[in-house]
Amino acid sequence: xxxxxxxxxxxxxxxxxxxxxxxxxxxxxxxxxxxxxxxxxxxxxxxxxxxxxxxxxxxxxxxxxxxxxxxxxxxxxxxxxxxxxxxxxxxxxxxxxxxxxxxxxxxxxxxxxx
Amino acid sequence: xxxxxxxxxxxxxxxxxxxxxxxxxxxxxxxxxxxxxxxxxxxxxxxxxxxxxxxxxxxxxxxxxxxxxxxxxxxxxxxxxxxxxxxxxxxxxxxxxxxxxxxxxxxxxxxxxxxx
Numbered sequence: 583x584x585x586x587x588x589x590x591x592x593x594x595x596x597x598x599x600x601x602x603x604x605x606x607x608x609x610x611x612x613x614x615x616x617x618x619x620x621x622x623x624x625x626x627x628x629x630x631x632x633x634x635x636x637x638x639x640x641x642x643x644x645x646x647x648x649x650x651x652x653x654x655x656x657x658x659x660x661x662x663x664x665x666x667x668x669x670x671x672x673x674x675x676x677x678x679x680x681x682x683x684x685x686x687x688x689x690x691x692x693x694x695x696x
Numbered sequence: 697x698x699x700x701x702x703x704x705x706x707x708x709x710x711x712x713x714x715x716x717x718x719x720x721x722x723x724x725x726x727x728x729x730x731x732x733x734x735x736x737x738x739x740x741x742x743x744x745x746x747x748x749x750x751x752x753x754x755x756x757x758x759x760x761x762x763x764x765x766x767x768x769x770x771x772x773x774x775x776x777x778x779x780x781x782x783x784x785x786x787x788x789x790x791x792x793x794x795x796x797x798x799x800x801x802x803x804x805x806x807x808x809x810x811x812x
């Protein structure tokens with residue numbers, strides 16, 4: 583158990599809809615990262631927050647947004663969903679601003695768009 | 697920008713035989729390298745990392761990795777594979793210290809199948 587909690591584990595929705603994925607980082611971790619894992623594109627970095635502020639942005643679509651709340655949990659909002667958004671969405675956390683520490687991953691939220 | 701490559705989509709090995717999963721990297725400064733494993737329907741689990749020091753890094757579940765600067769490689773190894781090692785393995789590199797954030801950039805993954 584990594585200590586990172588993601589909900590929901592599975593989500594099935596229709597095209598055009600909006601969903602919210604939630605992540606609770608390990609206790610004390612200030613950084614949260616979101617990754618998308620799809621069959622044809624591997625693990626793609628979406629966005630990182632550190633202590634409530636956006637710190638790095640990757641290949642995140644404009645239809646997607648995220649935020650980190652004062653209690654350090656994070657939410658990833660996906661809107662106007664398309665079939666191609668079906669994927670496994672991972673949240674990870676790390677503890678400090680150093681560049682040597684590993685990330686700890688949650689079990690992921692599997693999104694299926696029909 | 698930094699990147700990692702895993703040249704093999706799949707590696708097949710018999711149980712008890714040595715296992716090697718290949719990874720090469722490209723970074724502008726000193727590399728910070730990681731290996732993760734993903735079992736079916738699970739998240740990524742950290743195996744080991746190289747930051748500095750000994751080129752041979754030992755990690756979880758009997759895995760080790762050899763850092764080779766001249767060949768820009770960081771291959772994952774296990775002397776005697778188990779059927780339970782069958783999983784998806786990812787090599788990753790961390791952003792350089794100058795970059796904003798310290799996310800990991802992952803390779804495409806290598807599926808390992810250990811046959812009894």
